[in-house]
Amino acid sequence: MLPLAHAGHYALWILYVLPVLIVVGAIVRSALAQRRDHESEEPGAG
């Protein structure tokens, strides 16, 4: 079990990681949306 005194320390670490996670999440979401668009265009392309 983690001592409570360390809880703040770990929470602080998360605050620095969050911006990275948000950017990576946005990139993955954008990449997936692009792939979906690309796949939906393909059937009518021929």
Added chain:
Amino acid sequence: MSFLPLAHALVSRQDLPVPAWLFAWGASIVLIVSFFALAAGWRTPRFEQAPTRSLGAGLSRALLGLPAQIVCGAIGVFLLGFAIYAGLEGTEAPDRNFALTFLFVTCWLGFPVFSAIFGDIFRPFNPWRAVGRAVGAGFEAIAGQRPAHLAYPERLGRWPAAVGLLAVVWLEVVYGASGGVAVGLDPHAAGVAALVYSAYTLAMMAVFGVEEWCERGEVFSVYFGMFGRLGIFGSRDGRLERRRPFAAATTWATIPGSAAVVIASIASTSYDGASEGAFKDGIEGVFEWLADTGMNLTTALRLTDTIFMALCFAGVGLVYLLGVRGMRTVPGAPSLAKLRVGFAHSLIPIALAYLVAHYFSLFVFQEQAQFGYLLSDPLGTGTTDLFGTAASGIDFRVLSANAIWYVQVGALVTGHVIGLMLAHDRALVYWPEYRRATASQYWMLAVMVAFTCFGLYLLSVSNG
């Protein structure tokens, strides 16, 4: 740089208007805004084959001619020789001996910063290059022919410099442990290390040639020269030229192992910053576990530090490789190997930013010692006062904790924005259609945000 632990303790405590972590969020927003500004307004490469302007022939002769080379080389040889002498013969007190501050602060931190502004200023002062060239010229005069050299293995590239760079930092921050306590490198060990490195370098120059070894294997030439590619002055065919800032960096990473050099630079700085802060609990845990197995305490501490340093190298390399791997998913992408090499130069400003952010205050404080009491009493014997400044000290009030933090944040943000610019410019070469170039750079944006937040986290823990 662990031999001056007091330098940080004597600075006033931070009193920031907002929590430190909010600076990471602010820095991330600056990077995202910069990214979209680049996407909107920068649609053709500007750094590749950027125009240069030759400076006057007279100025080139004066600064690059043989007399200037001899004088600069002699200065370099004298200073290295003097630092070795001070290390071997001077006091064992690290903060009173000229050698450590000169080698690990004035040179190690000064050359990158000034090279990033003015170009590769270490090259003319490189003591090993000066000796190697003098010996080569002597050989030619006596034998009537140039010395023959072995062909340098192309695949080896700059890997010797990358390994050497880690070794230099390892020597300074890891080797200086005694009885399980990190006491820092002592001047005598630094003097011996400088002698050993000099012998190794001169031997390699004899085998592969002076310029070849300086370009690929000599740690300090490669390391300082890397930052010099950001600077505005360079030379070509014996002529001094002015170039667009950062533009020369685009051709730096073409030699194998270059990415490893710049990753080693970021990793070693990160490790040095984290070892006293973010990694402290982890290091203590592994050290105690190794010590409990019966291992000698000094060996246990060195092994623990080495493991964490290697983890830093692997972690920084992995983040970069993930960014490159992400780019590969964009249609029209070149091979993974080409991407890996092609974007390595965009990490150079980040390496510089990490260096400035982590050591700016140490540099400001220790240079007061360098040009004060260390200059007057270089051996630290207390019996010499060459310039009447032997009794001077360090004024730690010249920088407040808040000022240091703002410089750290500013350096990290600026370095990463320049990194984004370099990466965006290279992407426009690989993907001439700018929408695809922009899409490829989402991944580098993530890399830059990750390095910025990581750097600020390390600093905030160290400062706290």
